[in-house]
Every structure is written in structure tokens, then in C-alpha cells.
Amino acid sequence: MGDPATYHFDLDLTLRPAHAPLEERWWPDIRDAALKASSARIYDAILGVRAVVIHATAGGSSAGAASVIFDRKASFHWLVPDEDEPQHGQFVWATCHEARAAWHVRNSCSHPAIWGGRGRINHWSLGIEVVNRQVRTDDFSDWQIEATAQIVRYAWAKYPNLRHVVSHAMLDPARRSDPGSPFPWAQFREEVLDARGDVVPELVAEAAELEAVMPSVPCCMTV
Numbered sequence: 286m287g288d289p290a291t292y293h294f295d296l297d298l299t300l301r302p303a304h305a306p307l308e309e310r311w312w313p314d315i316r317d318a319a320l321k322a323s324s325a326r327i328y329d330a331i332l333g334v335r336a337v338v339i340h341a342t343a344g345g346s347s348a349g350a351a352s353v354i355f356d357r358k359a360s361f362h363w364l365v366p367d368e369d370e371p372q373h374g375q376f377v378w379a380t381c382h383e384a385r386a387a388w389h390v391r392n393s394c395s396h397p398a399i400w401g402g403r404g405r406i407n408h409w410s411l412g413i414e415v416v417n418r419q420v421r422t423d424d425f426s427d428w429q430i431e432a433t434a435q436i437v438r439y440a441w442a443k444y445p446n447l448r449h450v451v452s453h454a455m456l457d458p459a460r461r462s463d464p465g466s467p468f469p470w471a472q473f474r475e476e477v478l479d480a481r482g483d484v485v486p487e488l489v490a491e492a493a494e495l496e497a498v499m500p501s502v503p504c505c506m507t508v
């Protein structure tokens with residue numbers, strides 16, 4: 286069991302994936318609500334993203350977690366379903382526009398190891414919530430760890446200045462302990478660094494094969 290207040294690692298820019306696909310679906314009807322429960326980023330929406338913050342919900346359902354966005358109390362970019370939910374093993378939920386600063390870390394929080402101790406972390410980060418009750422009897426599933434790692438890989442491929450992966454607990458140790466000591470941080474880090482999640486979907490692979498045997502002449506020129 287680790288100490289969640291120490292959970293962090295930095296991404297090596299030389300290992301950045303060229304492409305890391307993500308199976309995600311928007312939570313039903315959340316897009317408008319997410320716009321009202323988030324802020325315009327004060328940094329560039331692509332170049333300004335420096336960190337991914339890992340949270341756990343302390344509740345047992347995705348719906349409970351999503352409700353805080355509808356209630357405009359807080360927000361986060363992705364939600365990783367729990368074992369007893371039908372989406373588990375299938376896809377993660379998108380719950381806020383990546384271009385927006387979601388409300389998942391208090392503005393006063395900072396840590397010297399994370400972008401030199403800069404505050405207003407929501408403006409330069411992405412937030413992931415993993416559904417977990419935060420009690421000893423509720424383990425994180427292997428899929429939840431893989432799916433969370435794949436979100437980080439997806440973001441790593443997309444955001445050129447993304448460097449820090451950090452727990453909420455490290456950023457706000459007085460108030461928060463998520464994702465909690467049962468979260469297997471070392472395993473998670475290994476999976477973030479493992480490219481096996483970047484499998485090319487079958488259809489894309491077939492299209493690439495087809496392209497290889499077809500002459501690549503623009504259609505307007507084939508009279």
C-alpha cells in the first residue's frame with residue numbers, strides 16, 4: 286500500500302506515443318452542463334496542458350459522480366466506470382470538454398514538484414475520476430487501471446507539454462487522499478509507459494492495407 290500523497294511521476298518526452306487511441310463516449314446530455322461547470326482556460330488549450338490529475342470518487346457509481354457536474358459543484362474530464370457497471374471493460378466516459386478548465390483541484394493548491402509549484406492547476410491540467418468507494422473492500426479492477434493509463438497515453442500523445450501525472454492527494458494533502466492507498470500506482474505507471482494499449486482498431490488496419498494495394502490517385506483525377 287502506497288502513500289497517495291506521494292503518487293506522481295513525470296513523462297519522458299522522448300517516449301511520447303505517436304498515437305494512442307481512446308475508447309470514450311460522452312455521458313448522456315452532459316455536454317451543456319459541463320460548459321457551465323468549467324472555466325475558459327487561461328493557457329493555450331493544447332500547449333498549456335502540463336499535468337493529469339488522478340482522482341477516485343469515494344462513491345460507488347458513475348451516475349453519482351456525474352451528478353456533481355449537473356449540479357455545477359465540480360467537474361473532471363473523464364470518468365472510469367466501476368466493475369458492476371455495464372460500461373466497465375468497454376469504454377470510459379467523457380464528462381467535460383478537454384479545452385475547458387474543469388473544477389477538480391482547489392485554486393490554492395500547488396506542489397513544488399509539479400510545474401514548479403504553480404497554482405490554479407485546473408487551468409493547466411486534465412482530471413480523471415475513477416469510480417471507487419475508497420474503502421478497503423473495494424479494489425480497483427485491472428481494467429480500471431488500464432483504462433486510466435490509456436487516458437494518460439491518449440493525452441500524452443495529444444498534448445506536447447504534458448509532463449506530470451499526479452494524485453489529487455499530493456496536490457491537496459490536508460483535505461484529500463484520493464485515489465487512495467489501494468490504488469496500485471506502480472502498476473499504473475508501468476501501464477502508462479507500456480504501448481500495448483495503443484492497438485490499432487481493426488477497421489483502421491484494414492483501411493491501411495487497402496490503401497497499400499490501391500494506387501493513391503485522388504478521386505477527382507480518375508475519370
Ligand SMILES: [Zn+2]
Binds near residue numbers: 453
Ligand atoms: Zn479528487
